[in-house]
Amino acid sequence: MESFTSILSLFMTALFLSYLIAEKFKFPVIPIYIITGILISLFYHFHSVHVFEALGVILLLFYIGLEFSLAEMEKNFKNIVGVGTVDFIFNFFPVFLAARLLGFDLMSSFVIAVILYPSSSAIVSKLLIDLKKLANPEVEPVLAILVFEDIAAATLLAILVNFSSGNPSSTEVLKVVVKIALFIFFAFIFVKNFNRVVDFLIEKYGTATEFLVLLVGTILFILVEAATGFGLSEAIGAFTAGTLFAETSHKDRVEQVVIPYRDLLGALFFLSFGLSIDLSKVNYSIIVPLAVFLVLSFLTKILTGIVSGKLYGLSLKRGASAGLMLLPRGEFSILVAATTPKLVPFTAIYVLISSVLGSIAVKESGKILSIFFKKKKAKTKSKLTRSQLLGD
Structure with a gap:
């Protein structure tokens, strides 16, 4: 089982069966991939899966960038920043404070806050498409939040990659922020001009x-290498490459070419993440923090949806529906956890639970919201005649 071909044949078979199971039960496939990886890890231990993790990260972030349009951001900049800021404030700081109160050190609290902050673009997008909810009015603020989160999470991930070895000083933080700002500045100029060359x-x-x-492969890996040259993560380079192709007039054709590679390498990435989880290291001490963070992070996302909905002029019910759409966590949480190995078991369980419960919440949102928002009964005219009503 140590040869590369035998490993790959096992993985592909496992992924194929996982997909069939997900389709059978109408469930998001990402948590199924992770569970499959965990189950395989109980019987086999692999040491040659890092290449799948690296390529999976690069393709996932490239595709997210490909769905991101600078022109759309410039057009809706105010709305995106508005709801994005609300989302960040409501979902980052409460989790950070809760982690500190639960006894986590400063750096671990920061990482946990970053892990729990972003919703899963992959899961949320797939749910909205599969459940035919894209036409719902609350989807607009949800998509604006996801765009903001993709940029913010990629930046936070770049910071964490530089500080995964320990607690950084304020000077080190400033240096990394400056590097990120410079890279984004040059990347913006590059994207705005080089798209004509493409x-x-x-x-x-x-x-x-x-x-x-x-x-695509040439430009993608050149920009990935440029990002690492700045001391940043491959993720932000891949994201930049995606935004470059998003600005071309051939975006749709590029997307069609990339999707099969994204699906394959993305699936291998989530499977590899499951393989990296050692259940023997999961102990009962995480149960209380996990329960606290699940309840807190779900409540803050629903509150985010309600407030963001108000900013878009939506009703309280539509805002709550937007909050339910934001519950699942996924790819970015996993990427962030990889920078702090001791938090991988916690993150794996959190992502599994949030993706499963979040998916159910989106699917059954009508029933859930009907509990809290009773339908007003329409007044019906009596079929009795006037004389009957008067008792004549």
């Missing part, structure tokens, strides 16, 4: 699949 290359050499794959 358009020219595609128009000159055609949209053949092989050419697009090679072009």
Whole structure:
């Protein structure tokens, strides 16, 4: 079982069966992939899966960037920043304070807050599509929040990669923030101008699949290397590459080419994450913090939806529905946990529970909201005649 081909054949079979199970029970496939990885780890221990983790991160972040439009952000900048700021304040600081009160040190509290802050773009997007909720008015603030979270989480992840070895000083934090700001500045200029070069290359050499794959791969890994050269994570470089192709006139064609690679490597990433979880290291001491963080993080997301809905002029019920859509956590939480190995078991269980309960909440949102928001009964005209009503 140590040869690369035997490992890959096992993984592919496991992923295929996981997908069938998810489809059978109409469940998001990401938590199923993680559970499958955990189950496999009980019987086999692998040492050659890091390449899947790295490539999975790069392709996931590239695709998220590909769905991100600078033009749309400039157009809706005020709304995105408004609801994004509300989301960050409501979901980062309460968790950080709760972690400190539960006895976690400063750095661990910060990491936990970053883990629990962003909703899962992958899970939420798939749920909205599968459940045909994209036309709902509350989806607009939800998507604005997800855009803000993608940028903020990628930045926070870049900071954590630099400080995963210990507690940073204020000077070190400032240096990393400056590096991130410089990289974002140069990346913005690059994306705004180099997209014309990409358009020219595609128009000159055609949209053949092989050419697009090679072009995307070349630019993607050059920008990933540029990000690491700045001392940042591969994630922010991959995200930048995605935004570059999002600004071209061939975005849809590039997306069609990338999706199969994203799905395959993304699935291997989540499976690899499950493999990295050692259940023997999970002890009862995490039960109380886990329960506290689950309740707190769910309440703050629902509150976020309500307040964000108000900013968009939506009713209280629609705002609560938006909050339910934001409950699942996923890919970014897992990426952040990888910077702090001791928090991986906690994160794995949290992501599993939040993704399962969050998916159920979105699917059954109508029934859940009907409990708290009773429908007003429409007044019906009596079918009795006037004389009957008067007792004549």
